[in-house]
Amino acid sequence: MDLLTAPFEVDRRRRATPVVGALCVVGALMLGGVAGGQWLERQGGLGRELGLAVEGAAVHGGFIAQGLIITLAGRSAGAAIAVRMAGALLAAFLLGHLAPWGSLAFLLIPPLLVHECRGHPTLRRIGFLAPARPASLLVGFAVGTFLGGHLLITSSLTFGYAISVVTVAGYLSAVAYDVGANALSAEFLFRGALFSHWWRHWGFWGAAAVSTALTLVRYLLDPALPEAPEARAGAIVYLAALALGAAMLRAWSGSLVPGYLASVAFFAAYRALVVW
Amino acid sequence: MVTAALGVLLAITAAMAWQGVVPISPLRHLYLVPVAWAALRGGARAGGLLGLMAAFFQMPLVLPAIERAGLTGAAVEGLVSLALPPAVGVLAGLLRDESRARARRLEALIEIERCLAREAPLPLRLDAAAAVVCRGLNATQVGLLVGTSAEMPALGSAPPGATLTPGSAVAWSLSTGRSVRSPDLATDGRFTLAGSPAPAPRRGLILPMDAGAGPVGALALEWRGEVAAGTDAAAAEIALHLALGIENARLTLRQRRFAEELEDKVAAATRRLREIDQAKSEFLSVVSHELRTPLTALEGFAELLLTRAVPPERAARFLRHIHVEARRLGRIVAELLDLSRLEVGVAPDLKREPLELAAHVERQLELFAGVHPAHRFSWKAEGALPALRADRDALDRVLQNLLSNAVKYSPRGGEVRVAARAAADGLVELRVEDEGVGIPTTELPRIFDKYVRIANQETTSVRGLGLGLSLVRALVEAHGGRIDVESAPGKGSVFRVILPA
Numbered sequence: 065m066d067l068l069t070a071p072f073e074v075d076r077r078r079r080a081t082p083v084v085g086a087l088c089v090v091g092a093l094m095l096g097g098v099a100g101g102q103w104l105e106r107q108g109g110l111g112r113e114l115g116l117a118v119e120g121a122a123v124h125g126g127f128i129a130q131g132l133i134i135t136l137a138g139r140s141a142g143a144a145i146a147v148r149m150a151g152a153l154l155a156a157f158l159l160g161h162l163a164p165w166g167s168l169a170f171l172l173i174p175p176l177l178v179h180e181c182r183g184h185p186t187l188r189r190i191g192f193l194a195p196a197r198p199a200s201l202l203v204g205f206a207v208g209t210f211l212g213g214h215l216l217i218t219s220s221l222t223f224g225y226a227i228s229v230v231t232v233a234g235y236l237s238a239v240a241y242d243v244g245a246n247a248l249s250a251e252f253l254f255r256g257a258l259f260s261h262w263w264r265h266w267g268f269w270g271a272a273a274v275s276t277a278l279t280l281v282r283y284l285l286d287p288a289l290p291e292a293p294e295a296r297a298g299a300i301v302y303l304a305a306l307a308l309g310a311a312m313l314r315a316w317s318g319s320l321v322p323g324y325l326a327s328v329a330f331f332a333a334y335r336a337l338v339v340w
Numbered sequence: 341m342v343t344a345a346l347g348v349l350l351a352i353t354a355a356m357a358w359q360g361v362v363p364i365s366p367l368r369h370l371y372l373v374p375v376a377w378a379a380l381r382g383g384a385r386a387g388g389l390l391g392l393m394a395a396f397f398q399m400p401l402v403l404p405a406i407e408r409a410g411l412t413g414a415a416v417e418g419l420v421s422l423a424l425p426p427a428v429g430v431l432a433g434l435l436r437d438e439s440r441a442r443a444r445r446l447e448a449l450i451e452i453e454r455c456l457a458r459e460a461p462l463p464l465r466l467d468a469a470a471a472v473v474c475r476g477l478n479a480t481q482v483g484l485l486v487g488t489s490a491e492m493p494a495l496g497s498a499p500p501g502a503t504l505t506p507g508s509a510v511a512w513s514l515s516t517g518r519s520v521r522s523p524d525l526a527t528d529g530r531f532t533l534a535g536s537p538a539p540a541p542r543r544g545l546i547l548p549m550d551a552g553a554g555p556v557g558a559l560a561l562e563w564r565g566e567v568a569a570g571t572d573a574a575a576a577e578i579a580l581h582l583a584l585g586i587e588n589a590r591l592t593l594r595q596r597r598f599a600e601e602l603e604d605k606v607a608a609a610t611r612r613l614r615e616i617d618q619a620k621s622e623f624l625s626v627v628s629h630e631l632r633t634p635l636t637a638l639e640g641f642a643e644l645l646l647t648r649a650v651p652p653e654r655a656a657r658f659l660r661h662i663h664v665e666a667r668r669l670g671r672i673v674a675e676l677l678d679l680s681r682l683e684v685g686v687a688p689d690l691k692r693e694p695l696e697l698a699a700h701v702e703r704q705l706e707l708f709a710g711v712h713p714a715h716r717f718s719w720k721a722e723g724a725l726p727a728l729r730a731d732r733d734a735l736d737r738v739l740q741n742l743l744s745n746a747v748k749y750s751p752r753g754g755e756v757r758v759a760a761r762a763a764a765d766g767l768v769e770l771r772v773e774d775e776g777v778g779i780p781t782t783e784l785p786r787i788f789d790k791y792v793r794i795a796n797q798e799t800t801s802v803r804g805l806g807l808g809l810s811l812v813r814a815l816v817e818a819h820g821g822r823i824d825v826e827s828a829p830g831k832g833s834v835f836r837v838i839l840p841a
Contacts, residue, residue, distance in 0.1 A: 065481045065483055065498060065499050065502040065560065065562060066525050066531060066533055066542075066544070066562070067483060067508065067509045067510050067520070067525075067544050067546055067560040067561075067562060068483050068498055068502045068503065068504050068505065068508055068509075068510050068560060069502055069503070069505045069508055070505075070508060070509070070525070070531050070532060070533050070534075071505075071507050071508065071531070071532040072507065072508050072509035072511075072512055072520075072530055072531055072532075073530055073532075074512060074520075074530060075530075076529050076530050077529045077530070185537070186537060188537055188538070188539055189526065189537040189538070189539060190539070191539045193539060210396075214396050214399065214400070217400045218399045218400045218403055221400050221403070221404045222400075222403040222404045222406075222407045223407065260539070263540075263541055264523055264524035264526075264527055264541040265523050265524070267566065267567070268566045305392075315540070315565065315566060318538075318539040318540055319539065
């Protein structure tokens, strides 16, 4: 029991770490990457593909980098991991844009992240570890499947959207993107670094509310989200439920994996929805 | 529970879909039944989850109808019916959680009081109370420390392997009487923790236990993960009750100890009374014997003188015997009179006059040496002795009693040493030392009591009433002095009399 045994100094405060500065630098790099990607996009041809890849790598690599900075408190090892992950994401995006099955390269990103982070026990603090209860994996998958299935049924019944896999390659590429970039970076940053940090200071509901709100902002700013008002309203409902569910899973299981599985399952269903 | 409730929700949804009159199907109200049931059984989490599921189950039926008909009254009603189950689930669940928490807190308080009032050593009672606190507050670990000094090991209950370390947060709280709150021990800069960080926050709370008369200890609590709202207030309430319980336990303990001491004292007094009673009985028997002996002698010699023609020299001897026995009888009567005075608390009547102690001692020694030729007597005045202001007879009786005892309890040929010296503060110290059988240490406190005669095989033949030393003390104290004794079996005795000059 640490209250009885651990040394305690009432006047000592944790040393401020240069986290905010590092986050600003990463934010600037993300914006720079997006701007550079858009410029490349406008060049057309191969530049367009390269630009999209740079944009994607900047955003998702930036999310992972921010998560690492918050968790590792600005340690240089985090920067090295972030650079390597951004490089791997850039390669996956490029492959995805250049080859029909190239997006499957995204499937290598999660094991790569695990490999890169294996020497950092501090990451256990954000739930970057296997869940103590294996059943939580099933629960996570069930939550994502329920929300995804519900989305398909409701939107097809309400708006008449079709449920269809146009091409298997396209569908699997989208799912691979969710596995290796979309769900991974969102869970790592919003549930991992941010929710875990705020949970320690504000309690569950405060942390869940703010991390869910930031998740919604991230997806509402995503140019890939359909612009139809009903689609945006639906996105708010489902993504809020998904983010809240992932926060609950993170708190219950102590791990990011169940929430990540829920996101992957949800987006796997979403990718089968044809919104026009 | 959740599976059954989900089944009911699905059945209602299926019935509504089959009925086809959504969004204002009267069946929608049925959603509230499993939701309320789940809320009452499982609290806000279960109620909210079931309510959310009810809303999600209705969506595919309500939303298409709204999309087709627009935002009509029925559509608004349908939207309300979407929002109602989660709201009811959460609110009913919160109420249930709150009432359950209150009930649990009340149960915990009663159980804590019961634990602390148990017939068991205090550490065991604290262990039991700590277990109740742990359950009542859903804590991971509980430490219950009694005492207020951080340097001293405090009595209490702690998880296995955990002991109070100086410099820890609990030690700080014990010494300052202040509380400590930490939302997460792992990231709290005030703590220096070893080991890898945990994925969930570890909340810490230390509350001084104070019932109003100052802290009696500290209650330390650790939680892993989420802590229910109102837990801090509940912990404060429990800490207060613990303080009251510990104070009560201490008072009970003190009262019990006091009662035990009182019982011991009453038993000792009863034992003493029995001894005195027995001593009085023995005293009566001794007095009868002591009076009868000289009376018999007086009677016998007087009868001889009256009834027979005794030659003058024999008659003179008989008369000397009669005289000795009459004096002995007189001494016994005088002692009995003094005793009766002492019994009623009247101090001996003293006629103080200036006296030379040395002259008195020398005269008494001369008399004793004449009567007891088998014993050796010595006298030593250590330096110049100041004159005493004392009662002549009383001083003689003090000396006679002490010398008589020294002779009676010494073997033949034993030496009786008397010494005197001027002590500090204008006092005079008189010592009477013998080489007798001595007095056991356990009997020394009783030696000056009335009727006390120390049982000893070597002195069974020694006659006496057990009043001599008691009278000596009364006479010495009446002069404003004091008397004490040093003795050991086989080593003789030293009686020391201190008298004011």
